[in-house]
Amino acid sequence: MNGADVAWRIIRSLTDFWTGRSVALLLPGLDGGARGVIEDLERHGATVSVVVTATRPAADAPRVPHVWDCSAHGGPLSRRQFERWVHDPGPEVAAWLDDVDPARELVVLGNQYASITAFCGRTAHGRRRPEWGQWEDKVRVERLWRATGVASPDHVVGPPGDSALRAAAAHLFGEWGVVVARDSSRGFWGGSRGLTWVRHPADLNTCLDGLRDLADRVRIAGFVPGVPCSVIGLVLRDGVAVFDPIEIVTLCDPERSELLFCGTSTWWRPDDGIARDIREAARRAGERLAAVVGFRGMFSVDGIVSGGRFLATELNPRLSGGLGLAEAWPELSENLLHRGAQEALPGVHDADPQLIEEAVRSAIRRVPSLDVVVPLPGGDVVELPHVRPRAGDGLVAPAVVAAVTARTLVSAAVEPVPPAVC
Structure with a gap:
């Protein structure tokens, strides 16, 4: 078979x-x-x-x-x-x-x-079992990275009102500042929600003061230049299937100190070694979730590729967007596949993880896709269905930048997450 x-x-x-x-x-x-x-x-x-x-x-x-x-x-x-x-x-x-x-x-x-x-x-x-959902916490997940040996950006963790935390964060500021993530003590913050980009040390106290009533703890990490990305996995009875990395199309608007999440693309083709490292990080995370909390179903690991390394930033122990299966193989519903694995449905939960990994990766590589929507000030959005990936590595963010600046949709200063040697 x-x-x-x-x-x-x-x-x-x-x-x-x-x-x-x-x-x-x-x-x-x-x-x-x-x-x-x-x-x-x-x-x-x-x-x-x-x-x-x-x-x-x-x-x-x-x-x-x-x-x-x-x-x-x-x-x-x-x-x-x-x-x-x-x-x-x-x-x-x-x-x-x-x-x-x-x-x-x-x-x-x-x-x-x-x-x-x-x-x-x-x-x-x-x-979704409550013990699964707790690992979506952007602060708690650092424990999982340590337990699995997965690297994450340099960071400090503590209560937002803690003066020692603020002092400890000083060394994390570089050219692009820091990113502050709140925990899930007051509700879950999926994706880029719950993140604040702080560009200058003088603005950190204001940011943390505003989070006192929104979180018990925060994680302050140095801003890492590179390629924002994600990888989706599937925990089954006999192991973890891990698919190919996905570009998270993210723009920076320095004038507003905002990170703009614009969608995902399966056109990205990182170097083989980087792709292997990203997928291995996800496999370790999935195996750990299965062993510790009995997790089943689909999940994703997000992070940044920077300087030839993958650094994990968050975990979504649930169905996440961006896999591209609907376009590549519409008969195989990732939503119902996920639910079937969660419920240990015969014929789904007991499927061979290596073989389903092979089938899904092949299908998506044959039919790559992207879904890009640029958020505008005031809450409006604009779809960019005709942007094309860059020749070579397949990145989409540079084409999105060209499209939005040509139309002056966001601001003249909008740019991709600053590149690193990837």
């Missing part, structure tokens, strides 16, 4: 599980972005008949027969409020759901952060 055979066996197992099932989605927002998961479920034989959403559905939202809109029942909820609310939604929504689904046959599917086992008496599929 080769990698493609294993992948098609997974697809058949997912189809066997979902065929004929009616699904209720729990979504912080119902918009065009929900179309992908609905199409995935329908492709595998399920029907999405119910959506429970925190806010009013958007104009481009896919049509679903039954929608509970929290904004029409006491007001819209933030993502974090919604995640708490689904644990105890109350009798009104339970009664409504019983009218819609009197036999209680719905299978409930939450987002990648959902940790519930049931919703209004109906089984929830693919939940």
